[in-house]
Every structure is written in C-alpha cells, then in structure tokens.
Amino acid sequence: MIVTTTERPDGRLVARARRLAAEFSCRYAERRRDTLAGMRRKYADAADGVLVVGNEGLRFVADGAPPLFYHPSMALIRIKRLREGGGDALVEAAGAKEGDRVLDCTAGLGSDSLVLSYAVGERGRVTALEASPLLHAIVREGLSEYETELPDVNVAMRRIETVCADHFSYLSALPDNSVDIVYFDPMFTIPVLSSSSLEPLRAHAKDEPLTEEAVREARRAARKRVVLKEHRGSGQFERLGFRRVRHSGSAVAYGVIDIHDDND
Ligand SMILES: C[S@@+](CC[C@H](N)C(=O)[O-])C[C@H]1O[C@@H](n2cnc3c(N)ncnc32)[C@H](O)[C@@H]1O
Incomplete structure (x- = not known):
C-alpha cells in the first residue's frame, strides 16, 4: 500500500x-x-x-474491490428512529442505557458503535476495537471529522474511542467488571448477501469465528451483558452459550449472556 x-x-x-x-x-x-x-x-x-x-x-x-471510506450508513437512519422515540434491535438486545460503558469488540465501519454511542449519551462511553489497522485508521479519522446535519450525531461520533487491537488481547488485559456491555459482531459464519454496506470492508476484515476464550474474558469484564450478533442459523449462539433474544424474521439475530444470571 x-x-x-x-x-x-x-x-x-x-x-x-x-x-x-x-x-x-x-x-x-x-x-x-x-x-x-x-x-x-x-x-x-x-x-x-x-x-x-x-x-x-x-x-x-x-x-x-469497491472503494473503502468512512460513512455512517445505516447508523444515521437508526439514530433518527431513536430520536423519534422508536426502537433499535441492538440497543434493545444490549439493554444499553444512558451512562453505560460499552466495549464494541468488532468495530468494522463503526455503525453499531455510533448507534450505541448515541444511546449511552454524553455520560456513557463506547470503545471500538478493530483488528485491521486499515479499517481502524479509516474509521478513527472518519469518526473524528465526518459531519452529518445532526449536531448530536456528530458529538456521538467524536465521543467514540477507537483502538486498533485484537479483542481477545484487549479483553484479557481488562479488570473484572470494568465495562457494562461487551458486544461482538464478527464476520458472519453464513454471509448475509444483502449486507452490501459490509462489502468494501470484506477484503480487510479479520474473518475468524468468535472464540470461547474471548467470550469467557468478555463475561469476566462485563458488569451487565455480553451481546452477540450472528446469522440466526449459524449455531454460534448455542456453541458459545448465548440466549437468543430476537430475530423477528430477519437473517440477523442477537444473543445475550446476562451477567447477573451468570453470577446467581
Ligand atoms: C461484521 S464487521 C462489524 C461491523 C460493525 N458492527 C459495524 O456496525 O460496522 C466485523 C469486524 O470485526 C473485526 N474483527 C474480527 N475479529 C476481530 C478481533 N478478534 N478483534 C478485533 N476486531 C475483529 C473485523 O476486522 C471486521 O471489521
């Protein structure tokens, strides 16, 4: 390059x-x-x-390959829906509340991080980990300068801390119960063909299944919940011990591990 x-x-x-x-x-x-x-x-x-x-x-x-650049893409539509009092599947699955500290372990193009940053507000914090140095740099720079017409969305972008790291190493170094929510959205084991917003990142993305070790570290680091997004037919929820919370007919499903349930 x-x-x-x-x-x-x-x-x-x-x-x-x-x-x-x-x-x-x-x-x-x-x-x-x-x-x-x-x-x-x-x-x-x-x-x-x-x-x-x-x-x-x-x-x-x-x-x-299609050109790769930062764009908030679907995050803008999702945030507009939240602003109008509507819901968002990820925010609901994560149970993200104002003031929560969120660790997004698979930043990709940062759309989910942005929605979560908006949801947790100015007292909250989102850290977005990305293993690919190129994707990390593009998203880091994009989040720091991209301007939408919505000032509160711009502020939500600027609040996200981006880190170029493999999530297992990063999680392993975190103290116990140090974040509220840990989120994983690995490259699907069954690709969703309609997910065209992910096409440009495919060539650079780390494409390995989520490991049991990473989930174990996430459970240790999270105070409230660990969340996984996956293809509903992938079998990953069962393999990794997540309880499915939603798929509402779409190919995308969410699974959660509630830490309180875990420790009771
Ligand atoms: C499906 S994309 C995430 C899309 C993202 N949720 C969004 O809203 O744009 C998965 C991303 O996670 C990254 N990734 C995969 N394994 C990782 C790991 N072990 N540590 C950090 N990032 C990882 C990939 O490089 C890829 O960019």
Missing part, C-alpha cells in the same frame, strides 16, 4: 498523508498529476492499494 493525496493538496493534507504513511510504515507518494491507476502502475508497493487523503477524508482504492 502507498499513501497519497487528492490532486492539488494543501500543506495540511500533505502533512496528514505523511503522518499516515509513517503510521503504516509505507511510502508517501506525491500525487502530482498522476491518476490513481497510473500510481498503481508506477509504484510496485501500490499493487495492493492506495490510501488517498483528501478534504473529504480517507479513501482506500484497490483493484477489484
């Missing part, structure tokens, strides 16, 4: 692109008048993709 800018960048964009190249220990290439396709031919280390830094944020471009 190489890092470059959009055409005719100002000094701020160049500095940002250089900083990201240093973060990824890869080449910063001046854009000049080159096309992205031209740059991919020119630099051997650009064969697997180019990270482009522009005024609109970061965009990762590679052959044979």
Whole structure:
C-alpha cells in the first residue's frame, strides 16, 4: 500500500498523508498529476492499494474491490428512529442505557458503535476495537471529522474511542467488571448477501469465528451483558452459550449472556 493525496493538496493534507504513511510504515507518494491507476502502475508497493487523503477524508482504492471510506450508513437512519422515540434491535438486545460503558469488540465501519454511542449519551462511553489497522485508521479519522446535519450525531461520533487491537488481547488485559456491555459482531459464519454496506470492508476484515476464550474474558469484564450478533442459523449462539433474544424474521439475530444470571 502507498499513501497519497487528492490532486492539488494543501500543506495540511500533505502533512496528514505523511503522518499516515509513517503510521503504516509505507511510502508517501506525491500525487502530482498522476491518476490513481497510473500510481498503481508506477509504484510496485501500490499493487495492493492506495490510501488517498483528501478534504473529504480517507479513501482506500484497490483493484477489484469497491472503494473503502468512512460513512455512517445505516447508523444515521437508526439514530433518527431513536430520536423519534422508536426502537433499535441492538440497543434493545444490549439493554444499553444512558451512562453505560460499552466495549464494541468488532468495530468494522463503526455503525453499531455510533448507534450505541448515541444511546449511552454524553455520560456513557463506547470503545471500538478493530483488528485491521486499515479499517481502524479509516474509521478513527472518519469518526473524528465526518459531519452529518445532526449536531448530536456528530458529538456521538467524536465521543467514540477507537483502538486498533485484537479483542481477545484487549479483553484479557481488562479488570473484572470494568465495562457494562461487551458486544461482538464478527464476520458472519453464513454471509448475509444483502449486507452490501459490509462489502468494501470484506477484503480487510479479520474473518475468524468468535472464540470461547474471548467470550469467557468478555463475561469476566462485563458488569451487565455480553451481546452477540450472528446469522440466526449459524449455531454460534448455542456453541458459545448465548440466549437468543430476537430475530423477528430477519437473517440477523442477537444473543445475550446476562451477567447477573451468570453470577446467581
Ligand atoms: C461484521 S464487521 C462489524 C461491523 C460493525 N458492527 C459495524 O456496525 O460496522 C466485523 C469486524 O470485526 C473485526 N474483527 C474480527 N475479529 C476481530 C478481533 N478478534 N478483534 C478485533 N476486531 C475483529 C473485523 O476486522 C471486521 O471489521
């Protein structure tokens, strides 16, 4: 991968692109008048993709895959529904309340983190873990600068703490009962074909089944609940000891482990 800018960048964009190249220990290439396709031919280390830094944020471009960039996508619609007094399947499954501390163990493009951040409000906190350094950087930068027309959504984005980490290592280092909710949304063992918002991240996502060890650490770290989103037919809820709470006809289901039940 190489890092470059959009055409005719100002000094701020160049500095940002250089900083990201240093973060990824890869080449910063001046854009000049080159096309992205031209740059991919020119630099051997650009064969697997180019990270482009522009005024609109970061965009990762590679052959044979849709461009990858931050967008709140369905999170905006879900938050608008919450603002109007409606419900959200994840918020309900998690039992997320104002002031809760949430650990999202599979940040992906950060949609669920954003909905949870809105739900737990300014006294709450969401930490979003992502194993892929590229996805982490795109979401970290997006959450820090993307502007919607809704100021409270922008504030909910800025409140999310993003961490590039494997969730098992991160959970193992957490003290007992240190967060309210731990959430897992691993890549489904049975892919949902209609989930087009996940298509651009597929090439970069860590795609391994959730482990019993990670769930054990999550139970230890959570005060209230551990939540898993999975395909309803995957068998993962039964394998990992989650109680199903909802699927309402859709392919997506939620399972929970209630920590109080656990300790009683
Ligand atoms: C299905 S996506 C999550 C989508 C996300 N809930 C959203 O709303 O955009 C799963 C993400 O979890 C990440 N992931 C998988 N295993 C992980 C692990 N062990 N630690 C941290 N992240 C992981 C993948 O790289 C991928 O980006």
